[in-house]
Amino acid sequence: MNTIELYRKLLAKLGPQGWWPFDEEYHRINNSDARFEIIVGSILTQNTAWENVKKAIDNLKKERLLSIDGINKVKLEFLEELIRPSGYYHQKAIRLKNLASYLVENYNSNLDVLFEKELYDLRRELLELKGIGRETADSILLYAGSKPIFVVDAYTMRLCNHIPLYISDSYDDVQRFFQDNLKSFFKDEEKLVDVYKELHALIVYLGKTWCRVKPICNTCPIREDCNYYTS
DNA sequence: TTCCGGCGGA
DNA sequence: TCCGCGGGAA
Structure with a gap:
């Protein structure tokens, strides 16, 4: 089992996940x-x-x-009220307003200018903002900016340990592992970006449904390839 | 009760 | 490295 096989198998068994921006709506607008x-x-x-x-x-x-302007102008208390269903609403409201004002002041609300920046320069810049850690920064770069960077999350870590595919607790190491593998196989950058987007979404689905904290191995689509099940 | 597409602060 | 943040659904 390697990253390419993982990608192919998950896609074949689970189908495309329809995350941003695979929705027709996001292609249209x-x-x-x-x-x-x-x-x-x-x-x-x-x-x-x-x-x-x-x-x-x-x-x-x-x-x-x-x-951007909407979030920038809205009153904090009202914003909190609107985003309450997503939880952590006090801190998330502040994070959204921080980000919006940052985009207004530094990019004149123009995301095209933002994403024109070199990938890792922009990544460092995003990480400076309060409320944007590595996973969020990489999600923004990959899904909003279509930049070639792979998003690692708790599911990815767990899956890597269970198969096992690559053993490490380091976000950066796991990310580098996936990227080095996939980019040497998918030479076309546009294709690579699509693979990054889809694979992360597939891993999230797998992790949410089967590869949980208490795994449900007997129906897992990749149980035959996983040491956690077969041993 | 558990779990969710984490993060900042200490 | 651990803890608080938090509502919604199972």
């Missing part, structure tokens, strides 16, 4: 607000079930506040 929505989602979903994030995003849409 490939504008700044759509990209900003991905950024907002990546912050709201921090340790939070996606269903709850959707409610928060719907609330923002309903109030027509799901834009």
Whole structure:
């Protein structure tokens, strides 16, 4: 079992996951607000079930506040109220407003300028912001910016240990492992970005459904390749 | 009760 | 490295 096989097997068994920006809606309206929505989602979903994030995003849409200027102008207390379903709403409201004001002041609310920056320069820059750690920064870069960077999360770590695919507790090491493997196989950068997007989504689904803290191995789609099940 | 597409602070 | 943050659904 290697990263390529993992990708192929998960895609074959589970199908494409339809994460951003695979939705037709995001292809159709490939504008700044759509990209900003991905950024907002990546912050709201921090340790939070996606269903709850959707409610928060719907609330923002309903109030027509799901834009850089909208978040920048809205009162903090009202923003908290709108995003309450996504949990941690005090800190997440502050994180959103920090980010929005940062985008207004430094990029004149223009995400195209933001994503023109070199990948790792921009990554360092995003990590400076309060409320954006490695996973959130990488989600923003990959899903909103279509930059070639692989998102690692708790599921990825667990899966790597169970198979085992690569043993490490280091986010950076696991990320480098996936990227080195996949980019040597998928030479075309656009394809590589799509693989990064899809594989992370597939791993999340796998982790949410089978490879949990208490794994449900007997129906897991990759149990035959996993040492955790076969031993 | 558990778990969720983490993060900052100490 | 551990802890608080937090609502919603199973």
